[in-house]
Amino acid sequence: MLNPYEHEDADKLAASVERTLPVLTELRERADAEGVPVIYVNDNHEDWETSRDELVKSALDGARPDLIEPILPREDDLFLAKTRHSIFYATPLEHILNQEDIDRIVLAGQVTEQCILYSALDAYIRHLDVSVPRDAVAHIFEDLADASLTMMERNMHAEVCEAGDCRLGERH
Numbered sequence: 001m002l003n004p005y006e007h008e009d010a011d012k013l014a015a016s017v018e019r020t021l022p023v024l025t026e027l028r029e030r031a032d033a034e035g036v037p038v039i040y041v042n043d044n045h046e047d048w049e050t051s052r053d054e055l056v057k058s059a060l061d062g063a064r065p066d067l068i069e070p071i072l073p074r075e076d077d078l079f080l081a082k083t084r085h086s087i088f089y090a091t092p093l094e095h096i097l098n099q100e101d102i103d104r105i106v107l108a109g110q111v112t113e114q115c116i117l118y119s120a121l122d123a124y125i126r127h128l129d130v131s132v133p134r135d136a137v138a139h140i141f142e143d144l145a146d147a148s149l150t151m152m153e154r155n156m157h158a159e160v161c162e163a164g165d166c167r168l169g170e171r172h
Contacts, residue, residue: 001071001109002042002055004062009140013110016138017067020110023136025070027108027163036168037100040073041091043115044081052079085115088122097128104129106168108136113144117152124156133163 001024005014031038044050050058052073059068073079083090087107097105105128107116116137123130132152139145152158159166 001040002059002068002073003064003110004059005064005067006062010063012140013138014064014067016140016142017064017110020136020138021067021070023133023163024108027106027133027136027166028071030163031106031168034169036106037078037102038074039078039080039093039096041080041082041087041093041119044083046083050081052081055081085118086122087115087119088126089118094126103127104131104167104169106131106133106166108133108163110138112137112139113141113148117148120152120156120158124158130156130158131166131168132158132160133166134160136163 001017003010003013028038042055044055045058047054056068056072059065062068078096080087080091080093080096087093097103105123107119107123107130109116116132120130120132130152132149134149137145137149149160153160
């Protein structure tokens with residue numbers, strides 16, 4: 001979500017983020033209320049020495065700080081930088097989830113047809129349960145996002161749901 005929105009297709013993505021942002025903030029509040037950990041995994045934009053604070057500053061200094069401020073990572077949120085699309089690629093996330101005995105993840109953020117899709121596939125091949133709240137993921141191309149959500153549901157057995165209906169924590 002830490003995006004300076006200064007890239008090709010940024011306007012399309014920003015329009016989608018505008019619609020999903022209220023749902024994302026509510027989802028984070030619900031996770032807090034249910035005691036579910038929130039982990040940020042954000043692109044480092046191939047700046048191998050960048051820090052969490054620098055990514056935050058870059059996003060806030062970008063074209064749409066209004067889309068960044070409501071969803072800024074908090075001090076106690078785990079924050080990982082990723083190199084490319086998947087949250088698992090070149091990150092310690094799999095190890096962290098194993099250490100914490102977490103076998104279910106909820107993917108929210110951007111971009112549905114890229115980062116969310118690839119992360120869902122990587123989670124699936126790691127035998128993790130995945131939920132994707134369709135109203136808490138932003139896209140660039142709506143048709144590709146719709147197809148991606150269908151693929152996640154059918155091929156990866158992801159729970160694709162509305163954020164208010166998605167199960168965050170343990171099965172009941």
